[in-house]
Amino acid sequence: MRLIWAGLAVAGLYSGYWLAGTTVLERGAAMALEGARAEGRGNAEALETGGFPARFALNVTRPELADPVAGWHWSAPSAQLWAPGWSPLELHLDMHPESQLTLGGQRFTLTNSTGSGRLSLGLAPDLPLKGVQAELRYVALRPEGSAEATLAAARIDAAAERTDAPATYRVTAGVGDVTLPPGTMADALGAPLPDRIDALTLDATLRLDADLSATAQTTPPRIEEIDLQALSLDWAGRGLSASGGLRITATGQPEGTIQISTAEWRDWLDIAVAAGWIEARRLPALTGLGAYIAQQNGGVLRVPLAFQSGRASLGPVPLGPAPVLQRQ
Template identity: 85%
Template sequence: MRLIWAGLAVAGLYSGYWLAGTALLQRGAAMALEGARAEGRGDAEALQTGGFPARFALNLTRPELADPLAGWHWSAPSVQLWAPGWRPLELHLDTPPEQQLTLGGQKFMLSNSLGTGSLRLGLAPDLPLTGAQAELRDVALRPEGSAEPTLAAARIDAVAELTDAPATYRITAGITDVTLPPGTMARTLGAPLPDKIDALTLEATLRLDAALTGATQSAPPRIEEIGLQTLSLDWAGRGLSASGALKITASGQPEGTIQISTAEWRDWLDIAVAAGWIEARRLPALTGLGSYIAQNNGGVLKVPLAFQNGRASLGPVPLGSAPVLQRQ
């Protein structure tokens, strides 16, 4: 009998814990939704809680997100935001197989066979972000009324983990079998590349001027440093990898050097000339220089991509102004 009463007591305590957690989740979601509506950045027809006993779950009917200035709008029939009952600060998001996306006035259908994401928050007043993950499968972006995708990918994965260093995150990401719209490379670059990228992978660390949190922040943290362990590209048998470190100035421009390596450097030189990045008259000299450097590295050409004083250069070739990686 004592075991029965003990079991009932535990069940009652857990039920109270679940009801309190669910009420807090619903209240927070309602406040966030109210703020998004006021700013014209989001909406939803209904919020409904559930998931007892295994999880805290919030179902949103017809959610919408938008950025009027950037010109995009996203909507879906429904999404579910949930957290395991025993880990309430581990938030998961499950998306439906079909969503709607508007970019620059053009409407698209965004589809996937799997679309999930998660955030892990720390137990502190500002709810520091300790990790994040996204997983997508069989992604396709189709113009409204079209059966053919404009953009597709077989797999997209991304993971961010807070390291022991302050406000520093380890990033790993990968994307495979990316299909671009037919003729993209010919139209945009005039380059002899197919409209399919086999794989792109990234391993890096990102240091910010403040940690990301689940609490409201007046402004997003500024990127201070990027440590690129490896960025690897496989495009129709042409490989390319990069590594290095960059510091980001107060104006958002990079300072530092990225080392680029490739065994297919002759192909990339031809592509750079076809795209207009390198003048054709420089090709013989650069080919001779590349051969000299590569013969001492097993046929692999290693060349620095340098950013200094707002300018960029690839080896001895000036590329012009350095990009702005983050606007302040």
């Protein structure tokens, strides 16, 4: 009999815990939705809680997200935001397999076989970000009224996890079997590259000037340093890898050196010339120099991509102004 009463007491306590958690989730979502509506950045037809007893769940009917300034709008029939009952600060997002996306006035249908995300927050007043992850499988972007996708990928993965160092996050990402719109490379670069990327992966550590958190921030944290452990590209048998470190100045420009390595350096030189990045008259001299350097490294060419005083250069070749990586 005591076991029965104990079980009933535990069930009652958990029911109260679940009810309190779903109430907080529902109120927080309602406040966020109200703010998004007021700013013209989001909307939803209905919010409904559920998931008892295993999870806290919020079912969203016809969610919408938008950025009026950038000119994009996204909507879907439904989405679900949920957290395990034993870990309410580990939020998950399950996407509908089909949604609508408007870019620059053009409407697209976005499909995926798997679309999910995870956001882990720390137990502190400002809800510090512990980690975030997104996973998409067999993604396709198709213009309205067309049966053919203009952009597709077999997989897209991205994650950021806080390290033990203050305001420092490890970022990993990867895409595979990406199909670009026909003629993209020819139109954009005039380069002899197919409109298909086999794989692109990234492993880097970012140090910011402040921790990321779920609370409202007047300005987003600024990136101060980038430690690029590995960046690799496989494009139709042409491989490229890079690693190095950069410091980001107060004006958002990089300072430092990234070491680039490739065994297919002759192909990349031809592409750089076709794209107009390197003058054609420089090609014979650069080919000779590349052959000499690669000969010393087993056929692999290693050249520094250097950023200094607002300028960029690839080995001995000046590339012009350095890019602005983060505007203030």
